[in-house]
Amino acid sequence: MRDGPLGELHWLGVADAAEAIASRDLSPVELMQALLDRIDALDPRLNAFLRLDAGAAMAAARAAESEAAAGRLRGPLHGVPVGLKDIIDVAGLPTTCHSKILEGNVAAADAVCVEKLRGAGAIVVGKLSTHEFAIGGPSFDLPWPPARNPWNTDHHPGGSSSGSGSGVAAGLFPMALGTDTGGSVRNPASCCGIVGLKPTYGLVSRRGVFPLSFTLDHVGPMTRSVADNALMLAAIAGHDPLDPGSAAAARGHHAEALERGIRGLRVGFVRHFHEVDTPAEPEVTAALGHVMRTLQMEGAEVRDVTLPTLGEFGAVNRVILQSEAFAIHGKWLRERPGDYGELSRKRLLAGAFFGAGDYVQAQRRRLQMIAEVEAVLREVDVLLCASSMDPPCRIDVPADVDRTYPRQARTPFNVTGHPALAMMAGLSVDGLPLSVQFVGRYFDEATVYQVARAWERAAGTDRKHPPIV
Known part of the structure; x- marks a missing residue:
């Protein structure tokens, strides 16, 4: 089916895979089999999956191949595999939230974001590890082990969308969905060296996603490149x-x-986040300076x-x-x-000790913070920060x-709802x-994607992969 090599299929990106499938230079079955083989080889060390749905994924790949052969493409993600954080419903599969509480909770229907991905042609490979209910982890006292970082499996992959970050970085699948309430798409993107976007609040439907915080939750795309992230966002965005x-x-x-x-874009560097509010490790400070230059x-x-300050943002987010x-x-x-x-x-349990007055005051301060960030964004086009x-x-x-875990600058933009993207800035000496x-x-x-690209x-950064073989 192919005239020339596409390279190692597990590193094939979303757009490249979709293009090769559309031109019939790549079989969706061949791609799926390559990824299933890689999952079989690596996931025992990574624990990215809670449930691999290999049979259904291969059946969908065969259907996608037949459709492509007949010139019928479902959409821009036709035949491309996707992994889903296990707080997101997939019809017929358990949504466990990585918890004993929901061990037998089988979803009756797809979440809206999953429905949209399928409509664009994507193939669900399975359900991925998360911190319990997207808040408790990494934990070793749950029915399933926590996911690990493919750059070094002794290290944390970030959370709570931990399996999503680990699996994308390791080449188990080219794209995944995560959720972000205090940074849970961007933390694993940061730890695993991939691209993770928390979209504008309300841009992506959360219906069919188990909630953590009604007014802070976001669903976001996780990929190995900026272009792939934008392509995935286009598939899942829309009013519900x-x-x-x-x-x-x-x-x-x-x-x-x-x-x-x-050229000509105005970038506001929020330097005080990592220099004053929560002083960063020297390697991080140096990497941010290199990005700025x-x-x-x-x-x-x-x-x-x-x-x-990060302290103010963190207090409001926490309440x-x-x-x-x-x-x-x-x-x-x-x-x-x-x-x-x-x-x-x-x-x-900590939430039991907040009163109505605490909650109302936090929401009042939140509105003031939104106004302050909006004022800055009238003077610059995008913010750069840790x-x-x-x-x-x-x-x-x-x-x-x-x-x-609390040494981060992600929660401010859950509080305000602005779009925020995390990606690799370099590699540490380790x-x-x-x-x-x-x-x-x-x-x-x-514009966020423009600067990130x-x-x-x-x-x-899109050509840097972990050493895991």
């Missing part, structure tokens, strides 16, 4: 009148400026800007998240506390996990990913 948080936004042309360059060399105008999460989990916490893992039980303040820590040292974050105006994912093109 049955999701109360969904926005009736105009259809975005997310990839329209990818190769336009950034590279953007300047590419023609952007970079200036320092000031936002509320809202834990209050809303307790509203969801209170009944189970009273009736089945022992069925939670220790970490999630502790984190969820994502993680440290390289990934060891997964089996709880003190290191506890120390590094060969672990370092990260950077780009943030844009509401529904202006196109300029950095990716200059640094070649």
Whole structure:
């Protein structure tokens, strides 16, 4: 079917795979088999999957091959495999949220985002590891083990979309869906050296996704390149009148400026996040400085800007998240506390101690913070800031996990709802990913992608893969 080699199929990106399938240079069955072989070889070390749905995936690949042969393509993702965080419903499969609480919870229908991916032609490979209910992890007292980092399996892959980050980075599948309430798409993207976007609040429907916090939750794409991320976002974005948080936004042309360059764009560097509020490791600080200088060399105008402190953002996020999460989990916490893992039980129970006044005051301060970020974004086109303040820590040292987990600058943009993308900024001396974050105006994912692509093109981050064989 192919005239020439496509290289190692497990590193084939979303757009390249879709194009090769559409031109009949690649069989969806061949691609799926290559990925299933890789999953079989590597996942026992990575634990990215909670449930591999190999039979259904191969049947869908055969159907996609027949359709492609007949010239019928379902959409721009025809025949391309996708992994799904296991808080996202897939009809006929359990949605366990990585928890004993929901071990037998079989979904009756696809989540809206899954329905949209299937409509675009994507093939679901299976359900992926997460922190329990997207809050408690990495945990070793759950029915399934936590996912591990493919750059070094002794290290944490980030969370809570941990299997999504690990699997995309390791070449088990070219794209995955994660969710992000305090950084849970961008943390694994940062730790695993891939591209993870938290879209504008309301851009992607959350119907069929188990909630953690009603007003902070987002669904976002995770890929190995910026262009692939934009392609995936285009497939899942759109208004859903049955999701109360969904926005009736105009259809975005997310990839329209990818190769336009950034000459003349104004970039606001939120330097105080990593220099003052939560001082970063020197390697992270150096990597962020290199990103800044590279953007300047590419023609952007970079200036320092000031936002509320990370401490303020974190306090507001914590009150809202834990209050809303307790509203969801209170009944189970009273009736089945022992069925939670220790970490999630502790984190969820904290919400019982916030009062209505705390919640209202946090929401009031949230509105003020939104106004402050909006004011800055009227003066610049995009923000540049840290994502993680440290390289990934060891997964089996709880003190290191506890120390590094809050050392990040992701939660501000769950509080405000602005689109935020995390990606690789370089590698540490130990060969672990370092990260950077780009943030844009509401529904202006196109400019976020434009700046991220300029950095990716200059640094070649999309060509850097973990050493796992």
